[in-house]
Amino acid sequence: MERVPLVAAANVSERLAQPPALAISTVIFALRPSVSSGRPTLWLPLVKRIREPFKGLWALPGGPLTQAESLLDAAARNLQDTTGLAPSYLEQLYAFGGLHRSPSQRVVSIVYWALVQSTEAEQAEESENVQWFRADGLQELAFDHNEIVKYALWRLRNKMEYGPIAYHLLGEKFTLAQVREVYEAVLNRSVDPANFRRQLKQTAGIEPTDEFLQGGKHRPPRLYRYSGTNNHLVKTHLLEQPLLERAGPPGHPPPTL
Template sequence: MPIGLAVSTVIFALRPDSSRPDEPSILSIPLVRRTRDPFAGRWSLPGGVADDDESLADTAARKLYETTQLAPAYLEQLYAFGDVDRAWSGRVVSVVYWALVRSELADQAAEGENVRWFAADELPDLAFDHNRIVEYALWRLRNKMEYSRIAHAFLGETFTLAELRRVHEIVLQRTLDPANFRRQIESSATVVATDEVVSGGRHRPPRLYRYDTTIRLADNGPLGG
């Protein structure tokens, strides 16, 4: 029996949720509604059958743009899912890519009847084994948050330590002690204090930081080299 090859993409972004006014942002992913069988009407990850004339990464990027209008600066391969019974039409191997995008890029995603953002931890019953794929992607993301500089993909070029801590809290789903977090970040030597501060507040203006791109970490996560 021939083996089919498909690609899917998991995009994570921090976005506001109108149903949670007390939470400024939550970890979210875009999903697309299937318009044909199998699983017609169910939500799924953006993707489709791999194209013979392009690389898997190019197919993933093209399918993602066609469905959501999102064009992240990078897509990195996450994992290959190939259980024998994962598709109805025969054995299909899905090569999954992922990316993290800032809120302003996520806001450019085309939303409508068949494209919608969902809270990553509160998904409906998805088509195929896409719930399992998202669960794995979430596990990888949270694991890497503990030891890599992956959080900077959600931030701008400069940021305050409070903003960086908030990204960790949203993704890890737990409150972090500000003093301990500051000590851990500063001792890691992965961020550099700039000469800039955030102006306009009534209190002492917080300093802006940036990631030290001269340091090559042992594991940069899905940000690549």
Template sequence: MAEQTVEVAVSTVIFGIQEHEGAAKLHLPLVRRVREPHLGSWALPGGPLRPEESLREAARRNLADTTGLDAAHLEQLYTFGAVDRGGPQRVVSIVYWALVRTEVAATTREDPHVAWFPAEELPPLAFDHEEIVGWAVKRLKNKLDYTHLSHALLPEEFTLGQLREVHEAILGRRLDPANFRRRTEASGTVRPTGAHQAGVRHRPPALYRSTAREELLT
């Protein structure tokens, strides 16, 4: 029996907010595999770790190669390395998750093998990537309670309504607008710019900026 080899890879779960059926939804880009195993299946962007790069550099390369985008937030998620993972060659994957701003996600480089999907409506995925996405969504939901990562999915200036829509897209449920406004304003994590959203009639909403930019750029 031939000895099984082990390969170290880095994969990245990339999240952005896009419109879907008239509402803001959490989306992620997937790549269609062009070789076996799982030829033609959708998968997370990733690949072997190069000798000259750090794990973080590999994760950013995955993001740039797949979408042409840069992350507003990048964080290591977990390591997946089951003995039978990857087929004939065991693959240990260090997985990162990334957040890209709404206006940036809309500028993804066109590629016939790359497409964005709602996180709640993914196609069948290769390998154990469905499990990995589940871990990443759970981590993102949990961190809403004690971080300001939702700001990394928005433009530099945003309304409280847009911020609430991001929270609703991640949590998958509606939030009371008045309660959300009070809680957000009391948190000290946003400050008004003094400007208002353009192109809106009848009391255009105020624009805010995040006070937690350094926390986001980790």
């Protein structure tokens, strides 16, 4: 553990003169159909930097925290402002505050991660400065955003395995095969359809509808709906909840940037 020199700690006036800048950024994931295979893949929208530092490189959407909004509101607003997307799931990821994240000023970024439904993602228009990229083999991004995306991806996979999160990547109604495709796309492994169905059935919150998906060359699969609290943006304190679901981050500390 490094110790800060007493000289620096005592120099209060200098500290107050130039406090670290505070930014809010968000990693947003969406499922988009792959061009080659029919399987959907994980994508995320990035914004091209139009000024230094890292001018020309791609970066996570983000912006400042204004006085009148909470951190969550700021993340949602910046997301709306820069990409036009309204996420169906939004959660704080981590606060990154390493010393040299930006070459110019000291910046502390409170990063959120989000999921948008595929319908939303399709509507989102791409422009010169906003484009979708595959989440896996990502090019070099501005700042430490490669690390951040990596961590967000880890968190997404974690939540996907133990929490009811997949539905936020689909529309309101979906077939069980589509849910399975989400799992396969995110976790990057094949899942047995029969066993997957069995597990989903004993999971609370998934209700069958009376509708079936028409148009395929096969037997029309039933459409389901997710009845769990579909809006994680609500401002409630969920700490009181007993551990209904399998709970628990592992001994896996986040990065110390």
